[in-house]
Amino acid sequence: MMSDESYSPGSDLSSNDHQDNLQYSATKKYSRKVSQFKHKLRCSSEADVISMPRNRSYSASDSQDTGRIRYRSRSESKLTSTLTRVKQLQRIEKTAQIIDVEHFQKQLNTAHVCSGARLKFIPDTSAAVGLFHQNSFECSKCHKRTDASNFPPKNPIRSTVQEPNARLYAASAATGIGYEGISTLMASLCLSITTKKHFIQQTHTIHSNLHEFAQKQFQLLINNIRQSANIHDIDSVLNVYVSIDGTWKRRGHISNYGIVFLIHVETGYCIDYEVLSLRCETCDVKKSQLTAKQIESWFKSHKLSCSKNYDGTSKGMEAEGASRIFRRSLSKSLRYKWLVCDGDSSAYDRVKNIYIEQETADEDNTDDDPAQHDNELNTGFQEMISGVTLTAHDRKKMKTDGTIGTTGKSQQPKEAGRVRKTLVDGKPFGGSVGRMTDATMHKMSEMYGLAIRQGADEGQDLGEDEDEIVDRLQKKCLAAFHHLIVHENKEDQHYYCPDGALSWCSYKRDQVINKNEDEIKNKYRLDPVFLELLQKMINDLTSKELLSRCVRGLTQNSNESLNSVVWSILSKSKYHGFSSIQGAAAAASVYFNGGRSSLLEFFQQSGIEINEDLYLNLMAKDEKRIKKAEQIVEQRQILIANKSRQRLQSMQAANDTSEYGSGSFHD
Numbered sequence: 001m002m003s004d005e006s007y008s009p010g011s012d013l014s015s016n017d018h019q020d021n022l023q024y025s026a027t028k029k030y031s032r033k034v035s036q037f038k039h040k041l042r043c044s045s046e047a048d049v050i051s052m053p054r055n056r057s058y059s060a061s062d063s064q065d066t067g068r069i070r071y072r073s074r075s076e077s078k079l080t081s082t083l084t085r086v087k088q089l090q091r092i093e094k095t096a097q098i099i100d101v102e103h104f105q106k107q108l109n110t111a112h113v114c115s116g117a118r119l120k121f122i123p124d125t126s127a128a129v130g131l132f133h134q135n136s137f138e139c140s141k142c143h144k145r146t147d148a149s150n151f152p153p154k155n156p157i158r159s160t161v162q163e164p165n166a167r168l169y170a171a172s173a174a175t176g177i178g179y180e181g182i183s184t185l186m187a188s189l190c191l192s193i194t195t196k197k198h199f200i201q202q203t204h205t206i207h208s209n210l211h212e213f214a215q216k217q218f219q220l221l222i223n224n225i226r227q228s229a230n231i232h233d234i235d236s237v238l239n240v241y242v243s244i245d246g247t248w249k250r251r252g253h254i255s256n257y258g259i260v261f262l263i264h265v266e267t268g269y270c271i272d273y274e275v276l277s278l279r280c281e282t283c284d285v286k287k288s289q290l291t292a293k294q295i296e297s298w299f300k301s302h303k304l305s306c307s308k309n310y311d312g313t314s315k316g317m318e319a320e321g322a323s324r325i326f327r328r329s330l331s332k333s334l335r336y337k338w339l340v341c342d343g344d345s346s347a348y349d350r351v352k353n354i355y356i357e358q359e360t361a362d363e364d365n366t367d368d369d370p371a372q373h374d375n376e377l378n379t380g381f382q383e384m385i386s387g388v389t390l391t392a393h394d395r396k397k398m399k400t401d402g403t404i405g406t407t408g409k410s411q412q413p414k415e416a417g418r419v420r421k422t423l424v425d426g427k428p429f430g431g432s433v434g435r436m437t438d439a440t441m442h443k444m445s446e447m448y449g450l451a452i453r454q455g456a457d458e459g460q461d462l463g464e465d466e467d468e469i470v471d472r473l474q475k476k477c478l479a480a481f482h483h484l485i486v487h488e489n490k491e492d493q494h495y496y497c498p499d500g501a502l503s504w505c506s507y508k509r510d511q512v513i514n515k516n517e518d519e520i521k522n523k524y525r526l527d528p529v530f531l532e533l534l535q536k537m538i539n540d541l542t543s544k545e546l547l548s549r550c551v552r553g554l555t556q557n558s559n560e561s562l563n564s565v566v567w568s569i570l571s572k573s574k575y576h577g578f579s580s581i582q583g584a585a586a587a588a589s590v591y592f593n594g595g596r597s598s599l600l601e602f603f604q605q606s607g608i609e610i611n612e613d614l615y616l617n618l619m620a621k622d623e624k625r626i627k628k629a630e631q632i633v634e635q636r637q638i639l640i641a642n643k644s645r646q647r648l649q650s651m652q653a654a655n656d657t658s659e660y661g662s663g664s665f666h667d
């Protein structure tokens, strides 16, 4: 499954760093190690003192030889004495091999040996390929040799990734521990691995396999989502609630890349992601080597594999990623109709018209009348819903801010197509006071967004369960809409508005002091004709279904968030190319959806047999995660119980005082 076609036999591409063959003498090995160390030292000291002249020499002996004044880097000064001491340390010749015990036993049991003779073990009869070693057993009498590799060989040996190496690459890709970490770990165990270049090539292959694996998993999840919605016809599109999670880029210092995840709110599964890259590592290298003209001709062949897939600011990545994900949703037979945002409106602004654009484009192709989408009312609603977003000021104020918006035109009232310039009361839709103006739209959408965010905050603070929070939200949202539309009966208009002297509703405030609300207030609200016109939209935007998805969208991911998994993978390695970031995104979504044990399926599909230790290791990680989640739920239950007891007590206390108060009044 994993093979490296570019590998050419005879090159040392896949041979080990320090153990090319048996003849490799200890002294050679030593000098090579020292020269490598010197090289590393040079690189790091260059980074330390950038103001030094480029042609400085670092070697103490060099400077003595030439007699010229040399600058010493600070790192060199610091390390020299240690280096001198360490060079005196006694080193031993020790190599190790990992052995597949069963396989080795079988070879030993069937090896040729003349009667009365012994078997001699000859290690590394040809150059080791990473962790894979070819050895021999030799009969002491007739010198006949029997092959004895440390793992079952896969042929052709040099161009196939051998089992121990495949396991190592897969583990590296899955955990994020890169070459630097792994090579030190292995060297400490007297094990030598392949060259860095080969290692990185192979982990790249795993990253793209992981990406494919994740995509297949998404498709299965989408099939399940569609099936549980009873949609079996391939051509029919299912409307779903989604949220996007694209905050990873703000966590780390890597702003050249960004990942946007799409989460299906109902199930909490991640069903798509997009990795955006502002740069391409191959291009960066070539740019330093070639002239502008050479690059131009080179790029033609590179274009398809270039990993720079985004040209913009790193701030705009989330919106662009969301836009790409939305654009391909219809090809997955899904329409991301409702988007629950975490307060950043830029992504919503980018996707809100995508389905209209796509449908308009389709209709253009079939010679339909595109003017239908062009009416004032339609645009009006679109803008209004899009206004349901957070301002920067709000975001600072809120603890858990969030908002919901619809994408596409299906949310619009059916009448939208019919109504053109005037409404049933003979006046136009927009323009003057009492009609739908930009200011009214803005106010209405802002109040709606605020109602959701504040309601969700209050509900959580009070330890309410989902149903209670949804009731709270619904009341607040209905208040926001009805308050702003003039009703025949003022009691109806402010039915949902909060009572009391501290209410935001002036009608209710005035009620407290037995005053009538100033008539001028209603002048700046929408004319009664809008009540019927907006009824469907109000019903849709305040439906319990929508609000409960909204609450779920705002409160999920607190457990093991995708971005924290991505970060935990990437933080273990210094090397972050496009491939490793896409691999981390794939791994994170796979873990997020199915736990660490999903990796077992990936390993198996990659031709790696599942061993008991690996199985137990990954299962234990998932059990830990489930336990942690259970604890969080438990703590939350306790909190809810405590809060409701407190509420009950304070209500009783209030009752007691009022009874006591009324009693004393009568006395």
Ligand SMILES: [Zn+2]
Residues within 6 Å of the ligand: 112, 113, 114, 117, 139, 140, 141, 142, 143, 144
């Ligand atoms: Zn023999």
Ligand SMILES: [Zn+2]
Residues within 6 Å of the ligand: 280, 281, 282, 283, 284, 302, 305, 306, 307, 308
């Ligand atoms: Zn490129």
Ligand SMILES: [Zn+2]
Residues within 6 Å of the ligand: 483, 493, 494, 497, 505, 506, 507, 508
């Ligand atoms: Zn009111």
